[in-house]
Amino acid sequence: MAVNWAQVLFNSAVTGSLYLIGAVGLTLTYGLSNFPNFAHAEFITLGAFVGYLVAETLGLGLVPALVVAFLFGGIVGILCYRGIFQPLAKRGATIIHLMVASIALGFILRYSIGALWGWSPLYFSTAWPSFDVGPLRVTALWLWLIFAAVSLALIMHFVLVKTKIGRAIRATSSNPELALASGINIDRVILITWFIGAGLAATAGIFRSAGTQIWPMTGWDIILPIFAVVILGGIGNFYGSIAAAFIIGLAENLGVVALMALGLSTEYRIAIAFLILIITLIVRPQGLAMLFRRA
């Protein structure tokens, strides 16, 4: 069977872009607060529903939806950190306590969303035009998604390298005591990181659901590959997560081609992210971190 490799690569870029936007917040908060926040999945879901509220229920369109979802997600992120994780950490909670708390928070958010909006899937009504570009089939949504991911990478690079807050984030992530001693307001740095991270997750929710559907499990549907990105990229490592997002995206899409060539169900594509996750943890638990500057 002839395979349109250009399209496979393009689809991988689409998948990878989504995973990147979803993973940035998780990797940065994991790096700073030292625990994996499982409720990150619900930040994604929440963004999708808030986006739906703005774009469909209020009829304001998708751009305002992205902005509102980002701000709303960010605020929820801060509230979760301030209200739950920070007090727990101050009382001496370990990574396990914080992780279990985040799973519990995730459940509460997920079922609250289900109670508010119901469990039947909803759909964005915006019909994105699709067209052929050479051998590629693209839709405006996918182009926007890739554009958003590339912009995110450039802006985050600029912020992390050139700005004071970016340097503070990097400093706090690599050595909190030293950062504190140098007069960095660690608390503020962590809050800003939670705001940006949760806000980005919320926008990822809109991108994911605009191409598929919205329901209370929207975030949970993609949290596994996002965790794979975080681990493969090296926890807390922004540059590593860029590379990892596209590696996982490529692996999943090549996986579909390979599974079909073998006559197997494409159900196993999710196993590919799992496999990469497990191999990374065994062979290279630090992920791709050493290949990139720590950020």
Added chain:
Amino acid sequence: MIKKLLLVVVALSLLVPAMACAPAEAETIKIGCLMTTTGDLGPMGNRMVDAGKLAISEINAQGGLLGKQVEFVVENDNCEPAKGLERIKKLIDIDGVKVIVGGMISGSSLSGGPYASSHEVPMISPSATAAKLSEQTWTKWFFRTCLRDDLQAKVLSQVIMDEGFTKLATIVLNNTYGIGLEEGLVEALQDAGWQGEHIVAVRYDEAKKDYLTELQQIKDSNPDVVFACTYCDDGIIVFKQALDMGLDEIDWLGCDGNYGSGLFKDAKSAELMGKAFLSGTRSAGGLTATYDKFAAAYSSEYGEAPEVYCDTTYDAVWAVAKAIKNAGVYDGKAIRDAMEELDFEGASGPIAFDDKCDRSSGTFELWKVEKDAEGNYKNVRIRLITL
């Protein structure tokens, strides 16, 4: 000594609730029901439960059964065969039902069948269509008011032969239902002496909700027809992404799983189905006066027209009621034996069972999707095929 006494007291106290549960004369006749009322099949399952409840209320209005009112005990398997078995155990062991309407999905029927049959509880499914349910050792305990997938596959193969398609692609759910229809279709084509080739087979995960690369593989293999076996919510994503991928230039074939208004909730899914769906298949309903009566009662009760498998659910409940009445006793074995002898006009056509406990005759409908003057999409009948 005190410790021992305490133990005795504790042991005795455990007996109290057990004694409270001692079987008293049941006040109602219970009919169990196993459906999928959440998830992708949820909307369809809830309508089917409604159709079943309609039959129950009619039966009760006519004085119930064996001098008692009838109770419909509904359980949800969330489309998981393992949960289906668990729910069937609950219905039999805790509720004490002697007959079950369901399972709705073939997977739960397969997982629950052995348990139900070994407890002499007959099942009657309105929608489990997998052919292999008729090949089980316990098939004598498993009736159905729907038509089997291999018959549906035969109708689909006729469409492919008639249209002269030679390059077939399939995209199906990776479960008993999807794989059953895919394999049935290929087999039926071979039996009919088809000269074409099954060039690409996708078996997808309904939970993944992203099938771009799968669809692109179909596109690259350049088929002249795509057969899709989906449920509702996953089907929407398949068809929506198919339109995105430009697969609307190819002819599509559907089946009973993607029949219904649920698929038109998303504009792009509706557009692809309207544009590219040559036809789909489903068991034909609405052919008899009994159906019209049922449909009118359903519409006035629930404010919408009955959809796929509502009529077979209604018939399944009525079949159970008639069997209990004929048996004259609320007992699984007697109900099963009475069921074999049934012959009545149901909403979905004549209800009588063959030696595999399947419908002894059936009519399929070929449907397509049309956009009306107001821009709303709907399913329209092309023609009927009786096997």
